[in-house]
Amino acid sequence: MPVEVEGYQPERWRKIANFFWDTWDMPPVQRHYVRKIDFFIFSYSLLSYIVKSLDQNNFSNAYVSGMKDDLKLFGQERNLFTTLFNMGYLSGSVPNQFIINRVRPSLYLPFCELVWGVLTTVIAAAHSARVIYGIRFVCGFFESALFPSFNVILGSWYAPPELGKRMALFEVSYAIAGMFSGYLMSGLYSTMNGTGGLAAWRWMFIFDGVITIPIAFLGMLMIPDFPHTTRVPWLSKWEKEYGIRRAAELGRVKQKPLTAAAIKEIFLKPTVYYATWPYTANFFASYTGYFNLWLSSLKDLSVQQVNLIPTAGSALSLISCGIMPVISDKYRIRWQFGALSSGFCLLGAILLSVWYLPEGVLMFANLVPNLGAPGQPIIIAWMSESFQDNTELRSMIIGFGNVIDYAFQAWIPLVVYQTNQAPHYKYGYQISAMIYALHIISIVMFSFHVKSYHRKRGMIMNEFGLPVPLEELGSEGSIVIRDGSSIENIEKGLDSKSLPKENVAVKVATLDG
Structure with a gap:
């Protein structure tokens, strides 16, 4: 096994380059290793999450680009599509974490991607909302495996100075998908609407499925499972040994089989419950998905503009995720940035609650919550590091957190963000503001629980x-x-x-x- 040069000092140019990406000033062996897992694990996690997010973003863009009129969706159908997806996601979150613990992620995750890729393509042939309801439920079930599984996988391979920024970029790939979806829908509407007798929104779902299916097969090669269990050919024998040794030096333990007894022990203790609100609230309180409905109410905007303007929010998410996590990794500041991120979202929700403001202020209020995009991944990195002694607990925090998250998402839009109230949700923005305020408080309180957890275990x-x-x-x-x-x-x-x-x-x- 190669040995690091003792007392290694990076050249000045490497220190400067390190500001943009952290591998540049690492010692040679570590640099080689981290770059390799970046190329395979991290790049694939981004690619996979982008296509998953593209599926979800497509519905919002398709709805305002002809789908509503073609399928006569004049009631609560738009919200029911989301609700059925969330119900499927809810029902699959914990079972999928149990399966991932027993079946190699390199086999199960590509299978899940293949299923929802095929089903997403089928939506292009739908002629009624009823067909889409069933598809959305099944897609939700299989998509629920992806986000928590990749968070556990990334948390197993990367060290603290490396983890926060990668978690944030992994989650902000949702914003990349949002931008791509907007540009794609705008382009398809301009060039392919009516081609082959199909509306542009139908081509959108065909395109989505076409890129998802080959990526699913690619996953069988690129997903490495965990450091102690990996058998991928792209890691040499010494690299596998280096990964195990690195995990041991960080104090991380080998993943254990998730049994009924282990699950019972986790849920009989308070940590998983205390973690739920800090982990979930900033997600199910989100109101950024209604931005395009407000834009479509402005009579002077075209369909293309309604699809393109929200991509500015995605750009803000990318900028924020390029700054906050880097500082968080460097100075080990985790929960504080989680609270700050929710502060941006709280500000936007308060302004939208007031509502009767100049158009420019409402535009700002719809865009500013995108600056809070790094909040959840930084919190996940914090929890991953805080409970690194218990891989099963980390899995259940994410799995159970997603259950609660999507349980709330299954009914909140139907009650407080009803489609017929768009674009002025009288109570929706007020409730989001309240949830974000409680989220900030819960993060601070959970930081005290983390200290207590460590202290009790010596x-x-x-x-x-x-x-x-x-x-x-x-x-x-x-x-x-x-x-x-x-x-x-x-x-x-x-x-x-x-x-x-x-x-x-x-x-x-x-x-x-």
Whole structure:
């Protein structure tokens, strides 16, 4: 196995390049390894999530581009499409996490992508809302496997200084899909509307399915499972050994089989419930999906403009995800950025609740929540690192969180964002504002629970800023105190383990939750 050069110092140009991407100033072996998993794991996760998100964005754009009139969707059908999808997602979230724990992700995730890719293509032939209802439910069930599974996979392969920005870019690929969907719908409407006797919105779903299906087959090669179980040919023997050693140095444990007893133990303890609101609320309170309905109410805008203007919000999401996570990774600031992200969303919801404001202010209010895009991935990175001692708990936090998330999404649009009230949702924006305010409070409260969780288990922060049990430290190690423990208590712990204190460097660090 290659060995890192001791005392490696990157050249000045590498330090500058590192501002744009973090692999440039890494030691040579680490750089080689991280670049390789970036090329395979990370690039595929982005590609896969983009096509999944494209499916969801297509419905909003198709609705305002002819689908509504062609299928005579003049009632609550638009919201019911979302509700049925959410019900399928809800029913699949926890079962799919159980399956991923038992079946290799490199097999199951491509299968799920193949199913929803085929079904999405079938929507192009639909002539009534009833057909789409069933398709949306099944798509929701299989799509529910993707987001939580990739979050667990990425959290298993990347170290803390690498994880936040990648989690954020993974989730912001939703915004990339939103931009692409808008441009695609605008282009199809201009050039292919009526081609082959098909409306442009039908071509949209055909195109979506055509790009999803081959990506599904590609996943069988590119998804590596987990460091301890991978068998992909693109990792050499020493790279696989390096990945296992790296995981051990970070204090991460091998994934265990998820049993009924393990699930029972997780749900009998409070952590998974305390994590639910911080994990979910900023997602099901979202109101950005109604932006194009307000734009379509402005009589001076064309169909193409209604599809293109929301892409500005996607651009803001990309910019925000290029800044916040980089700072979060560098300074290990997690929950604080989660709260700030919801602050942007709260501001927009308050302005839209007022409503009777100049058109430019309402445009700003619809765009500003996009700056909060990094919020959920940074929170996921925070939770992934905080509970790295329990892979099963991390899986259930995401799986159960998605259940609660989509349970709320199944009824909130039907009650407070009713289609016939568009574009002025009298109570919808007020309720979103209330949820975002509660979300900020819940993040702060959960940060105290995380500290309590570590303290009760005798965990302290290692040199990577990750919590590890004291007994996992060897005779020589580096302890970083981040949870309020006193040096005296640490020394007592060292005495109880019969470790020579003079060989252990105790560093006091700033509390970061």
